[in-house]
Amino acid sequence: MVSGNDSINLHNRLTLFRVEAGLSRAALAERVGVNPQTIGFLERGQYGPSLELGLKLAAVFGVPVEALFSLVPFQSLASQLARPAAGDER
Amino acid sequence: MAIYPPLRLKLRTARALSLVVLVAMPLGYLGGAIWPDQDGGTSLPFAILRLVGLFAGVFLFVDIRNQRANAPDTMLDERERAERDSAYRASHYGIIGALFLAFLYTIPAKLLGWWFPTRDGAIDLLSGFGIASLALPGIILAWRERGEQD
Numbered sequence: 513m514v515s516g517n518d519s520i521n522l523h524n525r526l527t528l529f530r531v532e533a534g535l536s537r538a539a540l541a542e543r544v545g546v547n548p549q550t551i552g553f554l555e556r557g558q559y560g561p562s563l564e565l566g567l568k569l570a571a572v573f574g575v576p577v578e579a580l581f582s583l584v585p586f587q588s589l590a591s592q593l594a595r596p597a598a599g600d601e602r
Numbered sequence: 603m604a605i606y607p608p609l610r611l612k613l614r615t616a617r618a619l620s621l622v623v624l625v626a627m628p629l630g631y632l633g634g635a636i637w638p639d640q641d642g643g644t645s646l647p648f649a650i651l652r653l654v655g656l657f658a659g660v661f662l663f664v665d666i667r668n669q670r671a672n673a674p675d676t677m678l679d680e681r682e683r684a685e686r687d688s689a690y691r692a693s694h695y696g697i698i699g700a701l702f703l704a705f706l707y708t709i710p711a712k713l714l715g716w717w718f719p720t721r722d723g724a725i726d727l728l729s730g731f732g733i734a735s736l737a738l739p740g741i742i743l744a745w746r747e748r749g750e751q752d
Contacts, residue, residue: 546679552748559681 522560523582526551528589529573544568608664613747616665619658620741623734626655631730635723644726652730659737667747668740689742697735 530540530551537555541548544565553559554569561569561581570577611619630651639645644652662668670678671686678686711718719727 547682549748550679550681553681556748558748559684562680565680 521583522557523585524554524557524580525586526569526580527555529575529580530555533573535572540569540572543572608669609661609666611661611665611667613744616662616667616740616744619662620737620744622658623655623662623737623741626651626658627730627734630655631726635719635727636717638720638723642720642722655730656733659733662737662740662744665740665744667743668737671739671743685743685746686739689739689746692742693735693738696738700731 530537535543537551538548541551545568546565550559554561566577566581570580573580630648630653634644634648634652637645637648670682671689673686675683707716708718710716
């Protein structure tokens with residue numbers, strides 16, 4: 513953990529978006545102008561990005577920054593998919 | 603945004619060298635000062651420890667991690683800058699803490715007649731302290747770094 517950065521309670525879905533976009537960490541890092549290791553730290557939640565970096569990352573995937581980062585845990589994809597399926601069965 | 607260091611050690615190697623520096627330097631310099639040889643110089647085992655620690659420190663100093671610690675802001679991304687600043691703060695605390703303990707030791711040492719270094723011993727101790735301090739930010743960065751597979 514990078515001490516000195518207080519955003520250790522920030523949740524993210526960076527890995528999900530990156531993998532869906534077919535980007536490696538190195539490719540994503542190059543697009544936003546950081547070291548590939550930084551992407552790893554971001555994905556593991558060990559570093560909270562600055563506003564500028566957060567916006568750059570969101571722009572890569574074409575989503576609002578709130579879709580990538582959140583102060584509360586994101587719902588798991590499995591639970592999100594299970595609910596509509598449970599609703600369809602009724 | 604690239605740093606071209608003279609040396610790019612594997613993470614495991616950098617960590618091993620950092621342990622060598624942190625063990626060999628204090629043992630070599632402090633031990634050599636406390637237990638000089640018959641002529642008042644540094645005995646061979648402690649001299650060897652000092653050399654080993656010194657070379658390990660030099661390798662660490664030129665490694666990318668310490669170079670990153672000394673790189674200008676424009677060559678680092680925001681996380682690397684934050685890490686560098688954090689490593690320097692931790693180094694500062696470590697150095698200040700060690701100096702404080704040393705000064706604290708001198709008070710009872712003077713009163714109770716404990717061991718005090720000779721002039722040459724004091725110069726050796728300061729040298730070892732200085733060399734270890736130079737490598738300290740890189741050591742901290744090496745231990746905080748995550749491996750490539752992560």
